[in-house]
Amino acid sequence: MLHRLFMIIGFVTILLISVFGSYNPAFVAEDNVAAPSDMCATFVTIHGYKCHEYEVSTDDGYILSAQRIPQGRVGGSSRNRQPVLLQHGILVDGATWVMNSAEQSLAMILADSGFDVWIANTRGTRYSLRHRNLHSYNSDYWNWSWDDLVVQDLPTFVNLVYKQSGQKTHYVGHSLGTLIALASFSEGRRIDKIKSAALLSPIAYLSHMTTALGVVTARSFLGEITTIFGLAEFNPTSAPVSIFVKALCAQRGINCYDFLTALTGKNCCLNASTVDLFLKNEPQPTSTKNFVHLAQTVRDGILRKYDYGSFISNLAHYGSVKPPLYNLANIPRDLPLFLSYGGQDALSSTKDVETLLDHLKNHDVGKLHVQYVKDFAHADFILGTTAKDIVFNQIITFFSNQH
Numbered sequence: 387m388l389h390r391l392f393m394i395i396g397f398v399t400i401l402l403i404s405v406f407g408s409y410n411p412a413f414v415a416e417d418n419v420a421a422p423s424d425m426c427a428t429f430v431t432i433h434g435y436k437c438h439e440y441e442v443s444t445d446d447g448y449i450l451s452a453q454r455i456p457q458g459r460v461g462g463s464s465r466n467r468q469p470v471l472l473q474h475g476i477l478v479d480g481a482t483w484v485m486n487s488a489e490q491s492l493a494m495i496l497a498d499s500g501f502d503v504w505i506a507n508t509r510g511t512r513y514s515l516r517h518r519n520l521h522s523y524n525s526d527y528w529n530w531s532w533d534d535l536v537v538q539d540l541p542t543f544v545n546l547v548y549k550q551s552g553q554k555t556h557y558v559g560h561s562l563g564t565l566i567a568l569a570s571f572s573e574g575r576r577i578d579k580i581k582s583a584a585l586l587s588p589i590a591y592l593s594h595m596t597t598a599l600g601v602v603t604a605r606s607f608l609g610e611i612t613t614i615f616g617l618a619e620f621n622p623t624s625a626p627v628s629i630f631v632k633a634l635c636a637q638r639g640i641n642c643y644d645f646l647t648a649l650t651g652k653n654c655c656l657n658a659s660t661v662d663l664f665l666k667n668e669p670q671p672t673s674t675k676n677f678v679h680l681a682q683t684v685r686d687g688i689l690r691k692y693d694y695g696s697f698i699s700n701l702a703h704y705g706s707v708k709p710p711l712y713n714l715a716n717i718p719r720d721l722p723l724f725l726s727y728g729g730q731d732a733l734s735s736t737k738d739v740e741t742l743l744d745h746l747k748n749h750d751v752g753k754l755h756v757q758y759v760k761d762f763a764h765a766d767f768i769l770g771t772t773a774k775d776i777v778f779n780q781i782i783t784f785f786s787n788q789h
Contacts (some may be wrong), residue, residue, distance in 0.1 A: 425453050425513060429484040434459045435497060442546045444538040449516040452543060453480060453505040458498035459488065467502035469547050469555040470785065473563035477669040479513055480505035482768055486660050490771060492558065492778050499782050502551055506543045508535055511670040525618035531679035531692045532562065536569045544576040554581040556785045560768050561734065564588040569689065569712045571721065582722035582788045584781045586767040587731055590714065591738040593687040620674040652730050653763040655770035689714065714745040724755045724784045726777050728762030755784055
């Protein structure tokens, strides 16, 4: 049954993929990376939508790709449509927004509802695997954590959308896409170009994950994975990672075959054919440093920049012995936010979402909208067959009410 289950977000999802495969060499080497037009042709234009490709470089040299669906399938003018930027989570890319049918995929639903849709692909994924000076085989290419997505990738995508559309953009993030948005907003990065944000399965805090497997994995990323493997790129299909995963799965109390319950919670509404398509296209590599940073978040129970592990290193990077905190209370109180979380989500637990909401308690009245979906788990928010009726339509209404 495992090979049919959804492996979406969070640093624990690599475990089963590493053990059971679905390897695709196009995800490993820059020379074999899929052509930029592949996403449009494979997932979008086949449904009758226009799709355009864009490339943009970050200040630190990473060449990122984005796809644009400028209008709905029925046509009509593409001018002056309100832009929406979609940001995926970890170990996946922007294709996850268009893997369901056109009637169930958020990107196409938004386009049909009158929005100008932009799909981001962060560094290290198959569509954004290039760099001005580094090859992806070079360990220096992978020397980044989600701090760099906050400082570099997200602002770069926001600037791209603003430059092309001339308008502020709405934002939709899932899982890690919510974390980098909240951190970015708290530091005021391109906040003048953000109109509103919808955050699905937010993971700003991770201290109350209800999966034993996730906790064990987080502890491992704080210890042996960096000292034993010495890996810069964390590729779920590589031999060293597979060995590590099998060792984790052999621990008492860890049942890697009970993936749905053990990792994401019991997703209520996944379509088997969509999951099969997902497994043919994912997972994507990320940096080991990125996982270590997430593990630090689990351990520390607070949101702060990457900890280099010594006073001297932190002083060199930050001018302080401890990494600076991301203060979510600094998010502009008048920024319209829509948060949606699930009662069955084992990664974005209700307790951790409550902690996030406590940090947003001073948000302006009427600017913070919260939706709780009792039966949804982590994957349902992006691939669930009922997500349109329960969540996506609420997002459209929320965006449409921002003037």
